[in-house]
Amino acid sequence: MNTVDDSARRRELRTAAARLFRKVGYPQATVRDIAKAVGMQSGSIFYYFKTKEDILVDVMNEGMRQFLEAARVPMDDAVHPRMKLRTLLVRHLMTLHQRNNDELAVVLSEWRSLSPRARRQIVAQRDEVEAVWNRVLRELADARLISGDIAILRLAILGAANWSVQWYDKKGKLSIDELADQLLDLFVPISARTAS
Amino acid sequence: MNTVDDSARRRELRTAAARLFRKVGYPQATVRDIAKAVGMQSGSIFYYFKTKEDILVDVMNEGMRQFLEAARVPMDDAVHPRMKLRTLLVRHLMTLHQRNNDELAVVLSEWRSLSPRARRQIVAQRDEVEAVWNRVLRELADARLISGDIAILRLAILGAANWSVQWYDKKGKLSIDELADQLLDLFVPISARTAS
DNA sequence: ATACAATTCAAGCGAGCGCTTGATTTATTT
DNA sequence: AAATAAATCAAGCGCTCGCTTGAATTGTAT
Numbered sequence: 001m002n003t004v005d006d007s008a009r010r011r012e013l014r015t016a017a018a019r020l021f022r023k024v025g026y027p028q029a030t031v032r033d034i035a036k037a038v039g040m041q042s043g044s045i046f047y048y049f050k051t052k053e054d055i056l057v058d059v060m061n062e063g064m065r066q067f068l069e070a071a072r073v074p075m076d077d078a079v080h081p082r083m084k085l086r087t088l089l090v091r092h093l094m095t096l097h098q099r100n101n102d103e104l105a106v107v108l109s110e111w112r113s114l115s116p117r118a119r120r121q122i123v124a125q126r127d128e129v130e131a132v133w134n135r136v137l138r139e140l141a142d143a144r145l146i147s148g149d150i151a152i153l154r155l156a157i158l159g160a161a162n163w164s165v166q167w168y169d170k171k172g173k174l175s176i177d178e179l180a181d182q183l184l185d186l187f188v189p190i191s192a193r194t195a196s
Numbered sequence: 197m198n199t200v201d202d203s204a205r206r207r208e209l210r211t212a213a214a215r216l217f218r219k220v221g222y223p224q225a226t227v228r229d230i231a232k233a234v235g236m237q238s239g240s241i242f243y244y245f246k247t248k249e250d251i252l253v254d255v256m257n258e259g260m261r262q263f264l265e266a267a268r269v270p271m272d273d274a275v276h277p278r279m280k281l282r283t284l285l286v287r288h289l290m291t292l293h294q295r296n297n298d299e300l301a302v303v304l305s306e307w308r309s310l311s312p313r314a315r316r317q318i319v320a321q322r323d324e325v326e327a328v329w330n331r332v333l334r335e336l337a338d339a340r341l342i343s344g345d346i347a348i349l350r351l352a353i354l355g356a357a358n359w360s361v362q363w364y365d366k367k368g369k370l371s372i373d374e375l376a377d378q379l380l381d382l383f384v385p386i387s388a389r390t391a392s
Numbered sequence: 393a394t395a396c397a398a399t400t401c402a403a404g405c406g407a408g409c410g411c412t413t414g415a416t417t418t419a420t421t422t
Numbered sequence: 423a424a425a426t427a428a429a430t431c432a433a434g435c436g437c438t439c440g441c442t443t444g445a446a447t448t449g450t451a452t
Contacts (some may be wrong), residue, residue, distance in 0.1 A: 009399085025308055027223035031440060044400050046441065109305075112221055152370075152378050159359025160352040167351055174348075182348050189385045205429085227410060240430050242411060 010048045012038050018059045018102035026056055026106075026113045056110060057118045063107035064125040070095040071132040081139040082188050088136055090180040092161055097168055097176055105165050130154060145188055157187050206244045208234050214255045214298035222252055222302075222309045252306065253314045259303035260321040266291040267328040277335040278384050284332055286376040288357055293364055293372055301361050326350060341384055353383050 016037035020029040031052055035042040049055045070091040075084050096104050111119060137150045146153060160183060168179065212233035216225040227248055231238040245251045266287040271280050292300050307315060333346045342349060356379060364375065 025221075025223065027221065028309075030438080032438090041401055043402080043441075043443085047399065052440065113224075148378050148381060149370075152375070153382065155359065155363055156356040156379060156382055159357075159362075160355040163351065163355025163359065166355075174345075179348070182344050183352060185344060186349065186352055187382055226408080228408090237431050239411075239413085239432080243429065248410065 007048070009038075013040075013045060013048055014055065014058050014062065015100070015102075017055045018062075018106055019100075021056065021059060021110060022102040022105045026110045053113075053115060053118065056106075056113060057121075059103050060107050060110070060114070060118075060122050061125075063101075063103035063105075064122060064129075066095050066101065066104060067092070067107070067129050068125060071129045075136075081136065081143050082145060082184070084136045085140060085188060086180060086184050088133060089157070089161065089184055090177060092158075093164065093176050093180050096162070096165060097170055099170075108162055108165060130158075133158065140188065153187065157183065160186075203244070205234075209241065209244055210251065210254050210258065211296070211298075213251045214258075214302055215296075217252065217255060217306060218298040218301045222306045249309075249311060249314070252302075252309060253317075255299050256303050256306070256310070256314075256318050257321075259297075259299035259301075260318060260325075262291050262297065262300060263288070263303070263325050264321060267325045271332075277332065277339050278341060278380070280332045281336060281384060282376060282380050284329060285353070285357065285380055286373060288354075289360065289372050289376050292358070292361060293366055295366075304358055304361060326354075329354065336384065349383065353379065356382075 013034065017029070017034045020033055020037065023029075030042075031045050032042040034055070035045050045055075049058070071088060073087060073091060075087065079087075095101065107122070111122065114122060133154050134150060137146065137154055140146045141150055164179065168174070209230065213225070213230045216229055216233065219225075220229075226238075227241050228238040230251070231241050241251075245254070267284060269283060269287060271283065275283075291297065303318070307318060310318060329350050330346060333342070333350055336342045337346055360375065364370070
């Protein structure tokens with residue numbers, strides 16, 4: 001990592017790019033748009049990034065890093081499995097809807113624009129996140145708190161949670177904690193709840 | 197509707213376009229690609245469609261038409277509400293994963309590329325679909341088979357179902373009926389089931 | 393102050409884009 | 423068979439795209 005690879009200006013570019021990628025999509029966001037957003041000439045971008053796709057990779061890596069950070073929370077074994085799932089869910093949703101987290105939305109919607117090589121790298125990180133969820137869901141299954149295929153449950157719960165990017169409004173009356181609890185009640189019925 | 201607006205050739209173009217839009221995304225699919233897929237010169241496309249966006253609108257209208265068709269099934273009032281939801285879910289998933297239904301996937305992923313005018317039209321159709329689901333969910337709530345906010349439940353269940361486009365494999369061992377039942381058990385716990 | 397490196401600019405290249413146009417081929421009607 | 427209409431082609435226009443390049447500017451160390 002030399003100065004260019006991790007400069008404030010580069011981060012500025014990544015943030016502006018993420019915002020644009022989210023708003024209009026990667027293919028329609030031009031390097032001229034991105035440059036304009038930070039007050040640069042379009043050519044100057046290539047002093048910081050080799051190609052436009054490198055910007056997308058950088059954005060998605062940052063997004064995945066945040067998802068991983070949300071999933072990698074130390075959990076006391078004594079905690080009730082349902083509570084562990086709740087923690088995962090709350091942290092996941094919090095990360096997803098925090099201010100200026102356009103990188104996360106981009107991760108969820110722009111994977112098609114990645115070259116196969118870059119895609120493999122992002123998928124590997126996604127698999128790490130899913131492994132954490134699988135571990136907690138396994139505990140819930142062992143405790144007979146859920147039934148059915150764990151993989152499908154994981155896909156359903158993450159599908160429902162990630163879909164919230166499409167509709168959740170931070171300014172609305174539903175807090176993220178409430179959303180998490182509602183989703184949790186859906187997937188792990190209240191009747192299975194126990195004091196933690 | 198004159199000959200051009202509803203010709204076999206036009207449908208051929210729409211189908212090929214839907215396939216490409218799904219595979220590489222609307223902005224990256226060029227009219228030259230689409231033309232090539234049906235064995236035409238790129239300019240000839242504009243004999244059938246005024247603009248490239250008109251092709252997308254046509255694809256998405258067809259997709260929404262299919263979603264609506266799946267939702268608009270006559271239901272006997274005597275049928276148990278849970279069974280009604282199951283019917284909706286199965287038909288929705290069937291439609292989503294039937295062969296060559298790229299239009300559906302495009303509806304779910306390319307709404308950002310629509311002009312505001314076209315978007316409003318598609319959203320109106322989506323609202324119709326959601327209204328059907330709301331009606332059934334309302335019945336389930338009245339029968340105390342579910343609790344919590346109906347809107348959130350609908351978003352969660354459709355989110356989870358639509359997310360399956362990303363991972364469901366027709367050639368896999370999981371049938372669509374099984375998937376529907378698994379999802380149904382998640383959202384409307386088995387303990388609430390009653391003979392219909 | 394001077395030398396050097398880091399950063400940005402101004403200009404534009406080559407390619408690919410959506411789309412147009414006038415001519416040409418193919419099908420249909422009389 | 424001739425006349426008309428429908429469908430397609432071949433060529434390319436004007437524009438925007440990602441990206442390059444050589445020069446200019448700004449910052450930093452001596």
